[in-house]
Amino acid sequence: MTPQHQIRADHDASTIVVYQAYAPVIADAALRAGRFVAPFSFGRMTWIKPSFLWLMHRSNWGRKPGQERILAVRMTREGWERALSDAVLTTGDPTAVASAPVHVQWDPERSARGAALNHYSIQVGIGRHLIRTFVEEWIVSLTDLTPQVRKAAALMRTGHATKASRLFPSERVYPPSPAFEHLLSTGN
Known part of the structure; x- marks a missing residue:
C-alpha cells in the first residue's frame, strides 16, 4: 500500500526533476x-x-491558457532538500505560512x-526571496516536454x-530525509 504522503519523482544521485507549465x-x-x-x-x-501526472491534470495536458508548454526542470537534490527544510505546510499556522x-x-x-x-503528491512553492537562488544555483537544466505531452495526450x-x-x-520513491520529515507526517 502506498503511504498517504510520499515523494515520488524522477531523480538520480545528485538531481531531481520537477515540472512546471x-x-x-x-x-x-x-x-x-x-x-x-x-x-x-x-x-x-x-x-x-x-x-x-499531477501537472498533466493541473494543466489539462498543456491545454489550459498560459500553461501550454510543459517544462522538466532538473534541479540539484541539495536545493530541493534545502527548499523542503525551509518549508511550512499551507495548512499550518497562518502567521508561519x-x-x-x-x-x-x-x-x-x-x-x-x-x-x-488515494495518496498525495507534493507541490512546493518557492517564495520570491528564494526564486533567484532556485534559478541561478539549483537548476541544472530545462527540457521542453511539450511534444511528448501532446503525443501522450x-x-x-x-x-x-x-x-x-x-x-x-x-x-x-524519493528517499525520506530529516530535512523534510516535518512535511510527511501531517495532513494535506
Whole structure:
C-alpha cells in the first residue's frame, strides 16, 4: 500500500526533476537562455511539482491558457532538500505560512485520466526571496516536454493509454530525509 504522503519523482544521485507549465513566451525565453529569464516573474511564488501526472491534470495536458508548454526542470537534490527544510505546510499556522520562504501542500495524486488517487503528491512553492537562488544555483537544466505531452495526450484521447504511459517520465520513491520529515507526517 502506498503511504498517504510520499515523494515520488524522477531523480538520480545528485538531481531531481520537477515540472512546471508556462505560456509559450516564458518557456521559449527560458529554453533559449537555459534558465528562467524575463518574462518569468521573479516577484511571486513559483510552484514546482515532482509528479508528472499531477501537472498533466493541473494543466489539462498543456491545454489550459498560459500553461501550454510543459517544462522538466532538473534541479540539484541539495536545493530541493534545502527548499523542503525551509518549508511550512499551507495548512499550518497562518502567521508561519505568511512568513515562510517555501510553502508545501499535498494534493491528491492523479491517474493518467485525471482521477484522484488515494495518496498525495507534493507541490512546493518557492517564495520570491528564494526564486533567484532556485534559478541561478539549483537548476541544472530545462527540457521542453511539450511534444511528448501532446503525443501522450493524443494517445490517451484515442484510447491508447498503454502506449501513452510509455511516454511518461519514470518516477520512484524519493528517499525520506530529516530535512523534510516535518512535511510527511501531517495532513494535506
